[in-house]
Amino acid sequence: MVTERDERHSGHDTRVPSLRDTLASLRGGHTTARAVTEMALARAEASRKAFNAFSVIDWDRALRAAAESDRRYAAGQPRPLEGLPIAVKDMIDTRGLETRYGSLAYVGHVPDTDADVVGTLVDQGAIVVGKTNTHEFAWGVTTSSAAFGDTLNPLDRNRTPGGSSGGAAAAIAAGAVAAGLGTDTGGSVRIPAALCGVAGFKPTLGALPTRGIFPLAPTLDHPGILGRGVDDITVLARASGIDIPESDAWLSARLGVLAYVPPVPPDTAVFTASAQAVRMLRTLFTCEYVDPEDLFDGVYDAFAAIVLTEGGVEHFRRSDEARIAAHYSEETRQRLGLAKEVSLRDYASAQQVRHRFMHRLKAMMASLDYLVLPTCACLPPTLDASAVSIGAWSGTVRQALMTYTAPFNVAGFPAISIPLWSTGCALPAAMQIVAHPGDDGALLKIAAEIERIVHADPGPASHPASHPASSPAAEGAMHP
Secondary structure, three states: OOOHHHHHHOOOOOOOOOHHHHHHHHHOOOOOHHHHHHHHHHHHHHHHHHHOOEEEEOHHHHHHHHHHHHHHHHOOOOOOOOOOEEEEEOOEOEOOEOOOOOOHHHOOOOOOOOOHHHHHHHOOOOEEEEEEOOOHHHOOOOOOOOOOOOOOEOOEOOEOOOOOOHHHHHHHHOOOOOEEEEEEOOOOOHHHHHHHOOEEEEOOOOOOOOOOEOOOOOOOOEEEEEEOOHHHHHHHHHHOOOOOOOOOHHHHOEEEEOOOEOOEOOOHHHHHHHHHHHHHHOOOOEEEEOOOOOOOOOHHHHHHHHHHHHHHHHHHHHOOHHHHHHHOOHHHHHHHHHHOOOOHHHHHHHHHHHHHHHHHHHHHHHHOOEEEEEOOOOOOOEOOOOEEEEOOEEEEHHHHHHOOOHHHHHHOOOEEEEEEOOOOOOOOEEEEEEEOOOOHHHHHHHHHHHHHHHOOOOOOOOOOOOOOOOOHHHHHHHOO
16 A cells, blocks of 8 residues: 555655646546636645745636636637646736735735746646745745745655745645746755755746746846646646757766765765665666866855845845835845945956856766756755754855755756655655756756656665765765
8 A cells, every 4th residue: 555655755746636637637527627726726725824835825816717717628729738726936926916025025016917937827728826935035045934934844844845936845745736936046946846855947047038027136047847746847848938859869868977066065865865866877877977176166155146246236226225124024134235245346256257167067068968966965954943064064054955056057057856755764855957058858858757767666775884974985976
């Protein structure tokens, strides 16, 4: 007998069908859009109460949209996504639905138009059941909020779901919806996907439009998609205009394996799960260990300077000091205070580091098709954690969760996170797969195959004697 616990540990949640299965049921007349939407709304309400996953849920609008979908099915004229419930991060505008960007400053704000990424899906029949919680202005990795309460991880309510798209990841992990939209400036889709055991995709910079999304750092911001698994992401990605190739070129793909991103080593659970996954991938793919030394020099600090500068510009041009003081959280006010200290010279230097990193990354990947590495260095921290220690390294939660993801925002390369359930506990690790710019559809195709491989039963887990947190020699333990 397979229990719900077993299903969750294999990366599948039986409480909500996949987008593709839901479409098949709708098209076959086995259910109705109203029934599917009512179930999603009820689960959204439950996940709001249990995990604070949603900021706004709109029954009336969603059920009106479901009625239109049922009329279209009855007339034999369904659109590609007809009747599929989705969730949308509170950073993304939704016409007629409150969008407060996670801040008291925008409570009651109702956009007149949908963001482009929302409109594209709604025009094809998708139904927005609600807005998912975000860290204020997406400027954080925990989806915590003094104003609206912390979002909790459905796998362990004492732990963070990650952020800033933590509400979307929590909603999917809790079974409210199979997929939703998020944003990713330094890992804000991939981090919560990793910590909540779902999949999260950030396409190439510019592949999806950002119009109608409140900016954090415009040269780093990416719209993203979260789903139960890669296939759910693929359904929305295809509808969003990302071409999925028909060829099987991925079969000959060459993978570069990064064991870690300096200076942050993976913890034991992440290291063990990642090493086991790489061993499984070697059964199908050519894998080559990549030395991370020097590749990431200065990138995290450059990322931080770019976010502070561009984030400061966006907020100072939108709000005066009095509004910021009255309505912004202390955390965001502190960051804006730091932003005032960043000079044009600092910003220019950060952009130069960015260009050098992009050159190094392209050169390193010249003989590779994809990179694989952990998504985050650790399992979900507790809600009250302010720091993380891994072996001899210690740093902030932000550093522990973002060091492995932010570089690929800096470079603009597409990346996806898929869960690894072989950690020996109820919490997953995650594997990040990175592709060349423009290879978004190919990335989704190989990610689906990698997901199939790493979610297969590998037998008894292997426990390496050492890992990078304790021994430099262990850096090669993920070496194919």
